[in-house]
Amino acid sequence: MHIPDNFLSTPVWVSMDAIAIPAVGILVKRASHELEEGQVPLMGVMGAFVFAAQMINFPVGVGTSGHLLGGALLACTLGPAPAALVMTAIIALQALVFQDGGVLALGANVFNMAIAGVLTGYLPFKLWGAGKHRKKAIFAGAFLSVVVSASLALSELLVSGIRMARPVILVSLGLFLVSALIEAAITLSVVQALEKLNPTFVQKPQALGTRAITWLGGAALVAGTVGFLLASTAPDGLERLGIQLGLTARTIIHAPLADYALGSFQSAWLRRVTAGLAGLILIYGICAAAGRWISRQRSA
Amino acid sequence: MTNVIEVRNLSFQYEDGTKALDNVNFTLAEGETVALLGANGSGKTTFILQLNGILSGQGQITICGLPLGKDTLRQIRAKIGMVFQDSDEQLFMPTVLEDVAFGPLNQGLSEQLAVERAKLALEQAGLGHVLDKAPYHLSAGEKRRAALAGVLAMDPEILVLDEPTTFLDPPAQRNLLNLLSNLPQAKIIVTHNTRFASALATRAGFFDKGRLVGEGPIDEIVRRYEWSYSALPEAPDLRYSAQRRF
Amino acid sequence: MHHVLLDQWSHRTSPLHARDPRAKIVALIVFLVVLATTRAYAWLTLGMEAALLVAGVLIANLPIGGLLLRAMAVLPFSLTFGVVSWAAGDHVRAIGLVEKSYLSTAAVLLVIATTPLPLLLGGFEALGIPRLLVLIAQFLYRYLFVVSEQAQHSRLAAACRQGNQQHRRIRFKAATGAVAVLFARSYYRAEGIHRAMMARGFHGKLTALKPLRFRTSDGLFTLAIAGLLILVSTQ
Numbered sequence: 062m063h064i065p066d067n068f069l070s071t072p073v074w075v076s077m078d079a080i081a082i083p084a085v086g087i088l089v090k091r092a093s094h095e096l097e098e099g100q101v102p103l104m105g106v107m108g109a110f111v112f113a114a115q116m117i118n119f120p121v122g123v124g125t126s127g128h129l130l131g132g133a134l135l136a137c138t139l140g141p142a143p144a145a146l147v148m149t150a151i152i153a154l155q156a157l158v159f160q161d162g163g164v165l166a167l168g169a170n171v172f173n174m175a176i177a178g179v180l181t182g183y184l185p186f187k188l189w190g191a192g193k194h195r196k197k198a199i200f201a202g203a204f205l206s207v208v209v210s211a212s213l214a215l216s217e218l219l220v221s222g223i224r225m226a227r228p229v230i231l232v233s234l235g236l237f238l239v240s241a242l243i244e245a246a247i248t249l250s251v252v253q254a255l256e257k258l259n260p261t262f263v264q265k266p267q268a269l270g271t272r273a274i275t276w277l278g279g280a281a282l283v284a285g286t287v288g289f290l291l292a293s294t295a296p297d298g299l300e301r302l303g304i305q306l307g308l309t310a311r312t313i314i315h316a317p318l319a320d321y322a323l324g325s326f327q328s329a330w331l332r333r334v335t336a337g338l339a340g341l342i343l344i345y346g347i348c349a350a351a352g353r354w355i356s357r358q359r360s361a
Numbered sequence: 362m363t364n365v366i367e368v369r370n371l372s373f374q375y376e377d378g379t380k381a382l383d384n385v386n387f388t389l390a391e392g393e394t395v396a397l398l399g400a401n402g403s404g405k406t407t408f409i410l411q412l413n414g415i416l417s418g419q420g421q422i423t424i425c426g427l428p429l430g431k432d433t434l435r436q437i438r439a440k441i442g443m444v445f446q447d448s449d450e451q452l453f454m455p456t457v458l459e460d461v462a463f464g465p466l467n468q469g470l471s472e473q474l475a476v477e478r479a480k481l482a483l484e485q486a487g488l489g490h491v492l493d494k495a496p497y498h499l500s501a502g503e504k505r506r507a508a509l510a511g512v513l514a515m516d517p518e519i520l521v522l523d524e525p526t527t528f529l530d531p532p533a534q535r536n537l538l539n540l541l542s543n544l545p546q547a548k549i550i551v552t553h554n555t556r557f558a559s560a561l562a563t564r565a566g567f568f569d570k571g572r573l574v575g576e577g578p579i580d581e582i583v584r585r586y587e588w589s590y591s592a593l594p595e596a597p598d599l600r601y602s603a604q605r606r607f
Numbered sequence: 608m609h610h611v612l613l614d615q616w617s618h619r620t621s622p623l624h625a626r627d628p629r630a631k632i633v634a635l636i637v638f639l640v641v642l643a644t645t646r647a648y649a650w651l652t653l654g655m656e657a658a659l660l661v662a663g664v665l666i667a668n669l670p671i672g673g674l675l676l677r678a679m680a681v682l683p684f685s686l687t688f689g690v691v692s693w694a695a696g697d698h699v700r701a702i703g704l705v706e707k708s709y710l711s712t713a714a715v716l717l718v719i720a721t722t723p724l725p726l727l728l729g730g731f732e733a734l735g736i737p738r739l740l741v742l743i744a745q746f747l748y749r750y751l752f753v754v755s756e757q758a759q760h761s762r763l764a765a766a767c768r769q770g771n772q773q774h775r776r777i778r779f780k781a782a783t784g785a786v787a788v789l790f791a792r793s794y795y796r797a798e799g800i801h802r803a804m805m806a807r808g809f810h811g812k813l814t815a816l817k818p819l820r821f822r823t824s825d826g827l828f829t830l831a832i833a834g835l836l837i838l839v840s841t842q
Contacts, residue, residue, distance in 0.1 A: 074643075099809065101746060108743060113755045449796070
């Protein structure tokens with residue numbers, strides 16, 4: 062599910078970076094309120110745990126084995142914002158150290174798995190984890206987290222213009238459902254084992270409380286469902302949609318620069334890459350300024 | 362001889378009520394080395410964690426004349442240097458130098474001074490050549506000495522070592538022994554390795570179920586509680602029973 | 608293990624190893640963006656981009672075969688999607704996918720193999736990545752080696768005990784146990800780290816040394832790479 066570089070089209074990976082960077086910034090602000098720096102070692106070590114846990118084989122069928130992905134498990138044990146940050150760190154290190162997933166595509170991968178995946182994984186647990194439907198909530202959360210991250214990834218690929226024949230798409234969706242079931246089974250089984258080892262390992266969510274996370278989780282779920290539906294529509298319709306989105310994104314990125322000399326460059330390539338770089342720098346600048354503005358608001 | 366550690370009536374219970382320490386009285390004189398012996402779970406580690414306030418129980422603890430309390434924690438933690446059993450838990454920074462500089466930086470020293478102190482401590486521990494290495498590249502013995510350097514860099518007056526010979530092969534143990542015997546600080550060594558302890562300590566305390574049940578010259582304590590490896594009982598003859606099965 | 612080898616490579620010395628991590632990060636991003644916007648059939652451009660990478664590997668004193676081999680890790684994904692795209696009629700995309708994803712993987716590998724990860728993370732922090740995230744990644748990397756060794760031991764132990772175990776249920780339960788135990792050990796390890804931090808005077812903020820110094824040579828390096836890339840791509 063880690064999308065490498067050069068799979069997504071420029072408008073798509075730029076947009077995903079533009080969405081993910083502020084989202085991570087918000088999660089960092091949120092987590093900084095919940096945690097002190099003294100808990101950073103715990104988060105780091107738990108990240109290392111997920112890496113290692115992903116290596117353990119779970120027999121699930123004839124000759125096949127599944128692996129834990131860990132987003133929902135982290136959410137139930139560390140809480141949603143810390144879990145999302147740990148997953149972000151994991152995905153970043155997977156991209157850098159293991160070349161599993163691209164660097165420019167980090168925005169997409171982080172959004173799909175660390176943000177949407179973790180938050181949707183937490184949502185059912187937050188709503189029903191304190192009652193008698195706890196087990197079903199954990200199972201549903203883990204299931205949804207995989208379905209949402211995988212369908213978002215698939216939609217991003219399709220919107221980027223990767224043509225996949227209808228049967229291929231359907232097979233992929235089928236595989237997602239199977240992985241989701243595996244993740245759900247493993248997550249539930251591990252959470253139960255953890256509770257036996259030490260009940261404090263797993264959180265006891267309060268039904269009321271932080272609405273922001275619930276909203277974010279809900280939004281992620283909706284986004285993921287839309288992605289799922291997008292992915293299953295006919296490729297033709299999707300391509301048309303992709304072209305529309307691509308054109309829109311290109312216009313948005315180009316608009317402020319159109320008046321400048323850049324627009325008069327002969328080379329179409331140069332225009333594209335400059336726009337891409339300028340877009341990145343613009344996003345970086347906006348995020349830095351926004352970050353400073355937010356922190357000034359907080360301390361006011 | 363002044364006492365650098367004075368513990369009076371120290372008791373401590375875990376959350377579930379089990380008594381981990383029961384009315385312990387203990388003193389450590391300046392420059393003295395004391396070994397703490399006892400079975401696993403007898404309270405030795407729990408006891409030393411009280412000395413720098415990581416755990417807090419009931420009773421009075423005075424370190425270098427300072428009564429242990431919330432307001433004196435920082436000063437006391439600079440006076441007691443603790444080396445834990447798992448060196449990997451102690452060396453948590455990316456490089457050895459950064460890790461050893463952690464203590465001095467927390468004491469408020471400037472970056473330059475902290476690095477100087479760290480380099481000195483590493484030289485003292487014989488690790489001047491591994492400054493930029495990551496902790497996971499060191500051998501067990503090197504890790505132990507790096508952890509010790511991290512503590513020495515804070516210029517403590519007391520050293521507390523929890524099972525320092527764990528994972529160390531004989532040469533590494535000898536190395537550590539040499540290093541420790543040349544350090545002037547008062548020391549507490551929690552260990553099962555009575556030979557190591559005897560080489561460094563003059564006095565020993567014996568813990569049993571949270572109580573300090575015996576104190577005295579180390580040889581006497583070892584003898585009294587049959588705490589040396591030569592006290593192992595005769596192994597039963599398994600040869601006959603093995604033949605019968607196979 | 609992969610990360611062990613990369614860690615070793617990153618501690619060698621070469622002109623590339625000596626560059627400030629920020630310079631390398633910026634150069635990498637420029638390279639990746641240029642590559643991403645290069646057309647699939649622009650053979651000359653792609654060839655020159657590849658040559659730039661090869662030059663980098665040689666300057667960095669790294670085994671060229673080993674590095675190029677490791678970059679092939681992305682091929683299973685790109686070939687699969689390449690085949691899918693080709694089958695759906697999009698030949699251009701199929702080829703572009705395979706060749707460009709390979710080159711971008713090699714580029715990232717080159718930067719990782721010439722920069723110790725903690726230093727790279729420091730570079731990211733200096734470029735604006737939130738400190739909390741960088742710290743988490745730093746601790747994660749530090750304990751990755753320890754925990755993955757533990758996991759390997761667990762797998763070995765389980766294999767020794769299970770050998771011929773056919774019952775899926777039992778093996779599933781055993782794997783669950785292994786994960787749960789790994790979790791617990793990691794959790795208690797984190798507690799130990801916290802205790803060690805407190806014992807050495809930690810009182811709220813994780814102190815850190817700031818060893819990064821951006822020199823003129825680093826600036827020249829970045830400008831040179833960026834300039835070269837732009838030149839290469841206007842062919």
